[in-house]
Amino acid sequence: MILINFSHPITKHHREEIAQLIGRPIGSIIEVKTHFNSEISIAEQMRLLIDSIALTAEEWQTEELLINLPSLSIGAAALLAELHGRCGYFPAVVRWAPIENSLPPQFEAIEIVNLQGIRNQAREKR
Numbered sequence: 001m002i003l004i005n006f007s008h009p010i011t012k013h014h015r016e017e018i019a020q021l022i023g024r025p026i027g028s029i030i031e032v033k034t035h036f037n038s039e040i041s042i043a044e045q046m047r048l049l050i051d052s053i054a055l056t057a058e059e060w061q062t063e064e065l066l067i068n069l070p071s072l073s074i075g076a077a078a079l080l081a082e083l084h085g086r087c088g089y090f091p092a093v094v095r096w097a098p099i100e101n102s103l104p105p106q107f108e109a110i111e112i113v114n115l116q117g118i119r120n121q122a123r124e125k126r
Contacts, residue, residue, distance in 0.1 A: 017109040046082040065091040090115035
């Protein structure tokens, strides 16, 4: 499994939490420096960001991917649209929760969200 991180750094502890949630070690992590520019369309920024990742068209479609989304909601939405176009499905994402009373503020991985599964279930309601 390849974890593609579009957010804050993934610590060793985070890696262990995610490995426990997925039931196996993470194969590799691709760190993507993500910064949004309000003067450029979000769609164009997502295309450029995804183009900067060293995966082939075949790898986008065949590798098992796990995504750590950017915290900016419109960035996350546009990223998912771009990824769906390249992968042909919605990849799974990491859900985080704050750790109470932690200083500095810290988060823990609490769930792997199967977005494609959510989409498939929603299609049954049409």
